[in-house]
Amino acid sequence: MEAGLDRGSGGCGGFAVPRVQLQRVTKIHRGSRGEEVLALREATVALDDGRCTVVVGPSGSGKTTLLRLIAGLEDPTSGTLEMEGRSMAGVPSKDRGVAMVFQDHPLFHHLDVAGNLALGLKLRRVPPAEQAVRLGEVADWLGLGRLVDRMPATLSGGERQRVALGMALVQRPRLLLLDEPLAHLDARWRVQLRREFRSLQRRLGLTWVQVTHDQSEALAMADRLVVLDAGVVQQAGSPTEVYERPANRFVAEFLGAPGMNVLEGRLAGMAENRPRFQCTDGGGAVGEFRWTSLGAARSTNAPILMGFRPEWVRLEPEAAGDLPQAEAVTAHGEVAVVEPLGHETWVHVQVGTNRWVVARGAGLGRWRPGDRVTVVIPADAVHWFDATTGARLDG
Ligand code: ADP
Ligand code: MG
Numbered sequence: 001m002e003a004g005l006d007r008g009s010g011g012c013g014g015f016a017v018p019r020v021q022l023q024r025v026t027k028i029h030r031g032s033r034g035e036e037v038l039a040l041r042e043a044t045v046a047l048d049d050g051r052c053t054v055v056v057g058p059s060g061s062g063k064t065t066l067l068r069l070i071a072g073l074e075d076p077t078s079g080t081l082e083m084e085g086r087s088m089a090g091v092p093s094k095d096r097g098v099a100m101v102f103q104d105h106p107l108f109h110h111l112d113v114a115g116n117l118a119l120g121l122k123l124r125r126v127p128p129a130e131q132a133v134r135l136g137e138v139a140d141w142l143g144l145g146r147l148v149d150r151m152p153a154t155l156s157g158g159e160r161q162r163v164a165l166g167m168a169l170v171q172r173p174r175l176l177l178l179d180e181p182l183a184h185l186d187a188r189w190r191v192q193l194r195r196e197f198r199s200l201q202r203r204l205g206l207t208w209v210q211v212t213h214d215q216s217e218a219l220a221m222a223d224r225l226v227v228l229d230a231g232v233v234q235q236a237g238s239p240t241e242v243y244e245r246p247a248n249r250f251v252a253e254f255l256g257a258p259g260m261n262v263l264e265g266r267l268a269g270m271a272e273n274r275p276r277f278q279c280t281d282g283g284g285a286v287g288e289f290r291w292t293s294l295g296a297a298r299s300t301n302a303p304i305l306m307g308f309r310p311e312w313v314r315l316e317p318e319a320a321g322d323l324p325q326a327e328a329v330t331a332h333g334e335v336a337v338v339e340p341l342g343h344e345t346w347v348h349v350q351v352g353t354n355r356w357v358v359a360r361g362a363g364l365g366r367w368r369p370g371d372r373v374t375v376v377i378p379a380d381a382v383h384w385f386d387a388t389t390g391a392r393l394d395g
Pocket of ligand 2: 063064065179
């Protein structure tokens with residue numbers, strides 16, 4: 001660790017290793033008409049020391065509420081929050097050693113960048129010499145040297161967010177909380193700040209908690225990913241674990257660009273000695289997938305969900321009398337829409353009257369709408385989910 005983030009003495013108490021644990025935290029807000037709004041339900045989340053945790057979920061899933069609870073800006077309705085084994089009940093925000101960065105972080109328009117960076121330290125009466133040291137190190141970490149004299153109005157969005165992170169870091173927090181810090185930046189700045197933020201987090205060993213609705217940002221930045229939906233933690237783990245073994249349909253469809261193909265249907269027994277999955281559409285069978293062998297799938301007539309990621313889908317010209325290929329699942333369909341994205345192409349294949357499968361890859365540019373194709377999926381790339389609960393079935 002460099003530059004004393006673990007041994008400073010300003011404003012946030014000791015610098016012992018942080019360990020944050022939320023146990024079954026529920027938060028109910030009061031709506032404008034006095035109604036109860038459940039923002040978090042029984043959330044159990046651990047934040048790893050010196051790591052980057054990214055909480056990802058759609059708008060309204062409880063991300064900001066989670067950060068505000070950790071920061072001490074709100075109190076849980078029930079459940080416990082501990083830092084380093086100590087209950088945070090009744091501990092005011094200013095004594096938790098946390099700093100927050102917001103989307104469109106507010107800067108003071110009448111102060112230049114150096115003035116903005118120093119403001120928090122002045123309020124805490126940090127001695128001027130110490131202020132200068134901290135400003136110097138933060139300007140250095142974030143490459144703010146040539147910006148220090150600039151007024152906020154003259155900064156680009158990306159530069160402003162870099163300054164916002166600087167305003168948090170000068171406080172030498174034990175815990176950094178970032179609420180959608182890249183959400184309003186254009187694509188280039190987003191990629192650049194993703195890289196800058198992440199390399200700084202690593203280099204300084206910061207305990208970093210970022211929330212975002214952007215699944216690609218989450219996968220790119222996280223050591224540990226927490227997926228939130230409707231106030232409920234759906235899954236936590238490394239990005240690879242969560243991407244490759246989604247715990248349920250929501251996670252499967254939410255992560256990935258595009259998300260996992262999930263088809264409703266049922267395992268309908270054998271046809272020509274092949275097990276088959278009948279994709280259903282309002283009750284009727286509209287598409288059929290056949291296996292070489294059943295593998296993890298179970299033989300049942302009950303409704304079930306079949307999932308597979310678009311990058312595993314191969315398309316072949318449809319041939320008469322197509323048979324399942326070795327260790328593969330196949331279906332017939334028609335190319336509906338082709339989206340050439342440059343680095344890869346997305347091909348939407350209609351496999352039933354109202355069902356589509358998306359294939360993505362670099363070699364799919366030759367397909368045209370109307371082409372009849374055989375969709376081929378390696379059998380071990382198939383995931384099964386419960387038709388009612390959406391929970392993962394195959395272990
Ligand atoms: P996110 O940051 O993921 O968009 P939030 O934590 O802001 O989600 O909100 C979660 C839910 O709680 C939403 O339904 C939101 O409308 C509600 N909510 C958040 N803050 C308040 C509040 N202060 N009063 C009432 N409802 C709130
Ligand atoms: Mg939010």
